[in-house]
Amino acid sequence: MYYGWFNENTNRAYPFVKGTTANLPKEAIVDCGFVVGVLGDYEADVHDVHLESITRTGSNLFFQFIANSSTLFNRPILFTRAITDEDYVTEYIDSGPITLIGDTLTQTFTQIEEAACGEAAWYGFLTTGRLASLLTLLPGNGTLNFEPDELIVEPALVQNLTNSLISSLNVANSDRLRVTTSDDCTQIEWPFETGGIFVDARCLEGSVAFRPGFNVEISIDTTNNALLFSAVPGGGEGQPCTQVPIFEGEEPPEDSLFLEGGVACNEVLRSINGQGGPRFSFFPGTGVTIISVPESNTVVVDADLSGLVVCDTITDITETV
Amino acid sequence: MAEEFFNSEWRKQNETIKYPFSSKSSLVNDAGMTIFEGVFVDASLYAIGGKDGTYISRIEVSFQTVTIWIGDSEEKFRASGTFSLVSMPEEVALLDAFDRPAGVLVSADARLNIFQSWAVGAYDFKSSQTEFAATVCIPTPEVGVRGFILEDGSFFAADVWLIGEDGVVLTTDVVMVPQRSGESKPYNVIRVDIVGDPLFRRRLCVPVDLFESPNFIKQIRVIHTGGEFFCSPDEFGNINLSTSNQGTPNNPLRIRNTGNGVVIEMAGKSQI
Numbered sequence: 038m039y040y041g042w043f044n045e046n047t048n049r050a051y052p053f054v055k056g057t058t059a060n061l062p063k064e065a066i067v068d069c070g071f072v073v074g075v076l077g078d079y080e081a082d083v084h085d086v087h088l089e090s091i092t093r094t095g096s097n098l099f100f101q102f103i104a105n106s107s108t109l110f111n112r113p114i115l116f117t118r119a120i121t122d123e124d125y126v127t128e129y130i131d132s133g134p135i136t137l138i139g140d141t142l143t144q145t146f147t148q149i150e151e152a153a154c155g156e157a158a159w160y161g162f163l164t165t166g167r168l169a170s171l172l173t174l175l176p177g178n179g180t181l182n183f184e185p186d187e188l189i190v191e192p193a194l195v196q197n198l199t200n201s202l203i204s205s206l207n208v209a210n211s212d213r214l215r216v217t218t219s220d221d222c223t224q225i226e227w228p229f230e231t232g233g234i235f236v237d238a239r240c241l242e243g244s245v246a247f248r249p250g251f252n253v254e255i256s257i258d259t260t261n262n263a264l265l266f267s268a269v270p271g272g273g274e275g276q277p278c279t280q281v282p283i284f285e286g287e288e289p290p291e292d293s294l295f296l297e298g299g300v301a302c303n304e305v306l307r308s309i310n311g312q313g314g315p316r317f318s319f320f321p322g323t324g325v326t327i328i329s330v331p332e333s334n335t336v337v338v339d340a341d342l343s344g345l346v347v348c349d350t351i352t353d354i355t356e357t358v
Numbered sequence: 359m360a361e362e363f364f365n366s367e368w369r370k371q372n373e374t375i376k377y378p379f380s381s382k383s384s385l386v387n388d389a390g391m392t393i394f395e396g397v398f399v400d401a402s403l404y405a406i407g408g409k410d411g412t413y414i415s416r417i418e419v420s421f422q423t424v425t426i427w428i429g430d431s432e433e434k435f436r437a438s439g440t441f442s443l444v445s446m447p448e449e450v451a452l453l454d455a456f457d458r459p460a461g462v463l464v465s466a467d468a469r470l471n472i473f474q475s476w477a478v479g480a481y482d483f484k485s486s487q488t489e490f491a492a493t494v495c496i497p498t499p500e501v502g503v504r505g506f507i508l509e510d511g512s513f514f515a516a517d518v519w520l521i522g523e524d525g526v527v528l529t530t531d532v533v534m535v536p537q538r539s540g541e542s543k544p545y546n547v548i549r550v551d552i553v554g555d556p557l558f559r560r561r562l563c564v565p566v567d568l569f570e571s572p573n574f575i576k577q578i579r580v581i582h583t584g585g586e587f588f589c590s591p592d593e594f595g596n597i598n599l600s601t602s603n604q605g606t607p608n609n610p611l612r613i614r615n616t617g618n619g620v621v622i623e624m625a626g627k628s629q630i
Contacts, residue, residue: 055368081451081461082449082462193402193464195462198459202515204516208528214557253550273550305576307591310615312618316618317618317619318616325624
């Protein structure tokens with residue numbers, strides 16, 4: 038005979054809150070503890086962790102715990118015991134979706150955990166005591182289901198790390214502003230989907246360094262424990278000679294040299310005879326008539342000699358622009 | 359097989375002892391305000407950066423709410439939890455200055471209603487009066503980078519996205535950095551380029567659809583009796599309109615600049 042922490046708990050509700058132990062024999066579970074990960078969305082005064090079910094398949098027992106926060110609800114923790122296990126077996130398990138494969142419930146990591154860069158949403162340990170009385174409730178294959186307000190784990194046994202650290206860094210670029218055309222013009226066709234976020238890297242962990250590229254200076258403010266990123270013309274690696282793509286493989290559209298699809302300075306009429314816009318006027322002088330035809334984007338310059346004294350021989354020099 | 363050892367329930371057991379406070383805590387402050395045994399029956403404290411000697415540093419009572427502050431040997435107001443005096447909870451969740459979870463205080467059987475009898479005000483405690491038992495304090499050192507704080511005070515943690523926009527481009531790379539051992543170790547590098555967004559001014563349009571795509575004139579198509587041709591701007595985007603004597607030795611056509619355009623006219627005797 039020996040006394041100790043586990044032994045003390047065989048005859049009381051602990052690790053569950055007293056009054057929530059339902060039909061579970063008190064000596065079946067003698068200790069447990071859970072850690073909610075950084076993405077847990079768990080609030081200690083709102084949510085709880087509880088034992089949802091105990092399933093027997095053959096000679097195995099499965100203890101399924103769930104937390105009722107929105108991000109943890111579908112990610113139970115499944116502990117496994119053999120019915121012949123000795124007292125006070127402790128097992129540490131990460132959360133994950135559970136599937137029944139043959140006679141065995143299996144916990145697998147799928148896209149849910151991948152979205153969290155491989156880190157389990159939450160994890161925990163379970164120490165079981167004597168299982169004999171539990172087996173009288175589950176003499177064969179079957180499941181004991183418990184209501185959410187039954188078998189609630191003592192709140193102090195749940196450590197909540199929600200938002201308590203940076204679990205990973207992800208790097209992306211928002212799309213650049215791209216040239217658009219008016220409705221009556223041929224639309225630009227881009228060889229990729231525009232307007233979104235272009236992901237460069239996901240789940241950066243461990244030591245991460247920042248490197249100043251073009252026109253950037255990075256400094257450290259030790260007083261405020263801060264990194265300062267400053268836009269400095271010519272800073273860092275200086276001025277770029279070409280445009281910097283926002284994702285690998287970014288290319289300009291047809292008929293453009295530039296990634297945003299714009300036109301070069303020498304591709305656009307910006308001035309006539311050195312006079313710039315935005316409005317430029319053609320004034321007809323003596324002997325000239327200027328007619329505009331907006332629907333065909335045409336200006337007709339007609340040297341019709343109107344208002345001039347005309348000789349017998351006339352030279353026709355009408356031009357349309 | 360272990361033998362059964364009969365004892366009371368966990369919370370019941372703690373009702374009559376100082377737990378979760380240290381046995382040496384008096385639970386009485388200098389003004390004589392007392393936190394009786396059993397008001398709190400359990401706790402789990404894990405404030406990030408918390409130091410030794412975590413204790414209840416202040417209890418603020420208002421007409422509607424009670425705020426419990428915990429501190430330690432370094433920071434008196436490390437984290438706090440607030441609960442309503444109207445609907446009394448059994449757990450008081452503690453949050454730090456950045457709203458990060460810092461632990462939970464567990465009460466039972468509406469014993470938090472003791473604070474209804476406290477007058478409105480702030481009640482300070484010393485560590486010798488309300489220090490918690492070490493077993494409920496989980497060391498959570500503030501090592502590594504736990505979050506980003508922007509200038510406006512917003513805090514980011516967990517799965518953080520760094521997104522370059524408005525002319526800032528972020529890219530990643532892996533570089534091998536030599537270690538003292540002589541081996542090289544891979545490091546993730548985030549490169550920052552500030553290269554501008556040539557069309558950025560269009561973003562400034564409010565509302566955004568106020569901007570109308572311009573149709574630039576790229577060429578001038580000249581149609582005349584001898585055919586047609588295109589004029590493209592020079593490297594400065596300029597086109598010159600001028601006359602020449604190539605077609606006729608005494609070309610009467612004149613083109614002259616005005617302040618905002620050109621006048622095209624014929625030289626000759628006016629009828630008037």
